[in-house]
Amino acid sequence: DIVMTQSPFSLAVSEGEMVTINCKSSQSLLSSGNQKNYLAWYQQKPGQSPKLLIYYASTRQSGVPDRFIGSGSGTDFTLTISDVQAEDLADYYCLQHYSYPTFGAGTKLELK
Amino acid sequence: EVQLVESGGGLVQPGRSMKLSCAASGFTFSNYGMAWVRQAPTKGLEWVATISYDGSSTYYRDSVKGRFTISRDNAKSTLYLQMNSLRSEDTATYYCTRDIPPFDYWGQGVMVTVSS
Numbered sequence: 001d002i003v004m005t006q007s008p009f010s011l012a013v014s015e016g017e018m019v020t021i022n023c024k025s026s027q028s029l030l031s032s033g034n035q036k037n038y039l040a041w042y043q044q045k046p047g048q049s050p051k052l053l054i055y056y057a058s059t060r061q062s063g064v065p066d067r068f069i070g071s072g073s074g075t076d077f078t079l080t081i082s083d084v085q086a087e088d089l090a091d092y093y094c095l096q097h098y099s100y101p102t103f104g105a106g107t108k109l110e111l112k
Numbered sequence: 113e114v115q116l117v118e119s120g121g122g123l124v125q126p127g128r129s130m131k132l133s134c135a136a137s138g139f140t141f142s143n144y145g146m147a148w149v150r151q152a153p154t155k156g157l158e159w160v161a162t163i164s165y166d167g168s169s170t171y172y173r174d175s176v177k178g179r180f181t182i183s184r185d186n187a188k189s190t191l192y193l194q195m196n197s198l199r200s201e202d203t204a205t206y207y208c209t210r211d212i213p214p215f216d217y218w219g220q221g222v223m224v225t226v227s228s
Contacts, residue, residue, distance in 0.1 A: 040213070049207060055213040061216065103157040103159070
């Protein structure tokens with residue numbers, strides 16, 4: 001199984017700040033066939049279902065604000081949230097779907 | 113509007129069975145692979161099983177292989193998860209999700225509690 005190591009576990013921020021969340025996979029998620037990285041990011045607010053933010057490492061899902069930016073390739077990936085808003089406070093998860101899907105442990109984004 | 117509505121959860125004793133359903137609407141169900149993802153109380157997300165668009169291929173995480181069966185009825189636009197020999201560690205909210213791009217739409221989830 002591919003292991004996803006996500007960091008940090010939690011993050012306290014003020015509105016307007018920029019934050020980065022990292023995910024490292026135990027093997028490359030880059031497909032040689034189509035040059036796509038099989039890495040996605042999700043946001044889960046308390047009491048709600050997860051919401052897809054980013055797929056193929058950097059493609060923003062329709063309707064997701066452009067302050068959410070996914071980057072990285074191979075084994076190292078980052079979700080950057082610029083100008084954090086109060087509505088962004090949530091848990092964030094990375095997911096690899098290169099093989100049987102595995103999620104990172106999650107990052108809790110809290111207000112400072 | 114894509115909608116996924118799970119049902120069938122509740123309290124069940126260890127060793128017993130339960131069947132979850134997910135009614136899909138707002139898209140052509142038979143064109144999409146589907147999956148179940150679960151989340152134990154206060155824990156992270158865990159993929160459970162996936163089924164191809166036509167039901168010909170199924171995939172499971174090791175801990176549920178041989179106990180859970182994912183299936184679908186394309187005529188009814190419904191996804192199922194048959195869970196047998198349930199264990200306390202299966203206690204979780206179970207989400208139905210569409211698979212491509214990975215898990216792009218999710219249901220509201222249904223709680224399954226395995227306890228005596």
